[in-house]
Amino acid sequence: AQSVTQPDIHITVSEGxxxxxxxxxxxxxxxxxxxxxxxxxxxxxxxxxxFSGDTLVQGIKGFxxxxxxxxxxxxxxxxxxxxxDAAEYFCAVGATGNEKLTFGTGTRLTIIP
Amino acid sequence: DTGVSQDPRHKxxxxxxxxxxxxxxxxxxxxxxxxxxxxxxxxxxxxxxQNEAQLxxxxxxxxxxxxxxxxxxxxxxxxxxxxxxxxxxYLCAGGLETQYFGPGTRLLVL
Numbered sequence: 277a278q279s280v281t282q283p284d285i286h287i288t289v290s291e292g293x294x295x296x297x298x299x300x301x302x303x304x305x306x307x308x309x310x311x312x313x314x315x316x317x318x319x320x321x322x323x324x325x326x327f328s329g330d331t332l333v334q335g336i337k338g339f340x341x342x343x344x345x346x347x348x349x350x351x352x353x354x355x356x357x358x359x360x361d362a363a364e365y366f367c368a369v370g371a372t373g374n375e376k377l378t379f380g381t382g383t384r385l386t387i388i389p
Numbered sequence: 390d391t392g393v394s395q396d397p398r399h400k401x402x403x404x405x406x407x408x409x410x411x412x413x414x415x416x417x418x419x420x421x422x423x424x425x426x427x428x429x430x431x432x433x434x435x436x437x438x439q440n441e442a443q444l445x446x447x448x449x450x451x452x453x454x455x456x457x458x459x460x461x462x463x464x465x466x467x468x469x470x471x472x473x474x475x476x477x478x479y480l481c482a483g484g485l486e487t488q489y490f491g492p493g494t495r496l497l498v499l
Contacts, residue, residue: 280431308486319391319480320432320490327486366431370486375445376422377488379431 278303278369282380290388291359297352297383299367308370309350310377311341315363323365326350337361362387393418393483393491401497402471409467410479410494418483421464423456425449426478426493438464471498 279302289295301307308327312320324335331343341352350367364384368377392415402408414421420439424432435454436446440461450456453471458464468475476498482488 310487312490317495319393319395319492320482321391322487322489325487368431370488376434376437376447377424377432378434381429381431 278307278371278378280367280369280378280380282365282367282383284383285381286384286386288386288388289357292356295352295354295357295361295385297365297367297385299350299352299380300348301350301367301369302348303369303371305371309341309343310368310370311335311339311350311352312366312368312379313363314366314382320366323352357385357387359387359389361385391415391483391489391491393481393489395479395481395491395494397494398492399495399497401499403499404471404473406471407467407469408471408496409465410481410496411463411465412481412483412491413463414481414483414491415489416462418485418489419461420483420485420488421458422482422488423464423466424480424482426480427476432480435466468496471496473498 281300311323326343364382367380394413396411422437423435426432438458453469456466478493480493482490
């Protein structure tokens, strides 16, 4: 069965600083990997996804993520955060065919001025 | 805006009552998924449809839960005899390889 671990429950960064959110997955084959963002009381918005090919993927809002098979990781990065990036971030893995997604427990991002 | 809508956005009910939620995906979404998200957790898969066929149900979906997708368009999720433990955000997603989520229905069972 697939699983996702997001080791950081809460991260605080200063506005303008760089950001890296960690995600480790467990899946027997090549996974489909996703990062979603959720603002309070809202649904999930897709930031980026990896299916195959280039292991560095670009997403919306200036985010990027790198797939590292050897480390079973798919970390999310942003070079300079903005106050509007404060939200909950979820990493998810889907099986081939993507019948369902398995999510991590999320990382809450706080931005300080 | 993903084009996926859910109704209602909020629902407060008393324990033992039945509730029904609706999800409207965009027409291109052959697959429709339901997830449940409790406070401080990531969404957990409940069930999904390929057109009108319900192809998989999670063990989380007890006998009190039923989902339908007549005609392969909108979907409904019904919870009978609600319990306080059913309080959660219920999320619907449409898509195929990529799932696009609606805004969710937040249920509070008193």
